[in-house]
Amino acid sequence: MNETPLLHNMSAPATTVISHRAGQYGSRVVFALPEAKGPLTPAGVLAWLDGRPWRSRFRAGVRKAEAALRARLDAHARTLALPPAAVVSECAGKGDREEHDLLTVLTVLAKSSGRVYLRDKEPNLAAIRPERRVVLVIPPEWGAS
């Protein structure tokens, strides 16, 4: 059986396809957690950082661990060679630098939303998740950390 070939629809307006990719500005640094060695609870994260189980000098508890972790992250944030505010990019590229220091990764994750990293923001411990990855755009003025 012969099939009638489809005819071009002459009533459809002609179209032009625009395709363009603009350039990268500054540099990007990727912050992602390595595979966790235990639960990502505040006490678990502190234990991961210190290489030994975390115990409060006082009565141990979740709140104490949270406060200790927040204090650690805040203190570390002030030492980072990152701008005090940086845009979070949705994607990473081939040449992007990856940060491997665990405390730095934890700090950036806890102080970044989906759009922005703010050094002086209260650390959000719920943002420390194993699958999460943050890519910061660093303007040329600040160089790469």
Add this chain to the structure above:
Amino acid sequence: MTQNGDSSLLARLGVIGMEAIEPVVLGALIGGEPLLLIGPHGTGKSYLLARVAAALGLEWRHYNASLLNYDDLVGYPLPDGQGGLRFVRTPASIWDAQAVFLDEISRCRPDLQNKLFPIVHERRVQGILLERLVYRWAAMNPPARDDEPDADAYRGSEPLDPALADRFAFVAEVPTWEGLGERQQEQVILRSGEDVSPAAAAQLLAAIESGRALLPEVDRALRTQLATYVRLVTAVLRHAGIECSPRRAATLLRNVVVVHAARLVREPAADPGDSACVALGSSLPHRAAGLPVDGLKVLAAHREAWKAAGLAPHDPRRFLLLEPDPFRRALRAVGAESLPPVEVSGVVADALASLPAGARHALAAALFESGGAARLVAAVAEQCAQLYAVVAAPQDVHESVASGSMRLGVWKRVVVTLARHDPAAPETPLVSNLLSGLFAAGELAVPEDVERALGAWRRGRETARELAA
């Protein structure tokens, strides 16, 4: 702030519905300041002034400036036998007047307006001081404006020469008939032509004397704050397109003092800020000169200036108030370390809302490149981050558009514009991302928007560099 009809001095004189301008009228009487009333015909301008003159028992002259000859003012000149001239005084001449009312001043011939100038300004005629003259009043219909052809406009009412208008300390708009309440309208109808009651006249005289007695104290208490207020409010008005002369600034200070004294007579707890607002509203000569004055802008300027005048001299909010450019204001706010993040963020958010595409991206870029974004509250920092991401992150455009469409025309303009940029220049990726991002977001509606956005971006970048230097 306003007085009700029963307690109004003017209402007791039979002048109904003038409560809004009563503090101004009383202030002008207390200070002996020149007063110009503007309003449609039949709104009681002449009636008000005639009642006041009658209540105060003044020897006054009511001239219709549209019909006036100079001889009517000065009398007839005769040689004095010593090589000079003397003027034969007539009942209508100005020499012994305590008050002069120049009605229809906007219909007066320009050459005569020039001769009225020294009477209003210096109480002089032919260089001779009019020693008895205290009160100088005038009235006019709203001047016709070339840019507002209106069948109801007063075509014979010409804008006053700005220099003459500036000589009137107070320029008050009288309430219109439509602006009166039903009861007030009926009172106007019922009480028209009543004699001025001696009690009402005595009350007006007593109020003027009390106000004059209060003047030194009010002046002493408010002078410093008012000087700051006047400096700030005139600067803010200038940014809003309402220019005030240095003379007007000095006049405004005096006006606030006399209006506050007038209000204190009637209301011992009167707030000086409200007095300043009332005085400012009737201290702008622009309306008489045919220049539009946006009442909301004046009110906003008053509020900002009054608030700032109460701040410490080096408070950064003062210079923020005086900065008309939202881009600069935002960067200055970020640089003012004593401002709390919430206030900084408010200024930045306002700037982002008012700046056009390109400029707001340049502001966001400046904030992230300088680290200033760290001074913002999270919500505003996120807003800036979203804008900065447009220029700093690679923007992909992949779209099928109809051939010959406006959208394709816009894209072609983007391509042509980007082709003019040096690929190696550091700013090129930012510009490329900006235009691609704006195109993808549908913010470039016509080809000219490409140049507009790029121009706004460049001006913003230059401003940021200038302020960072």
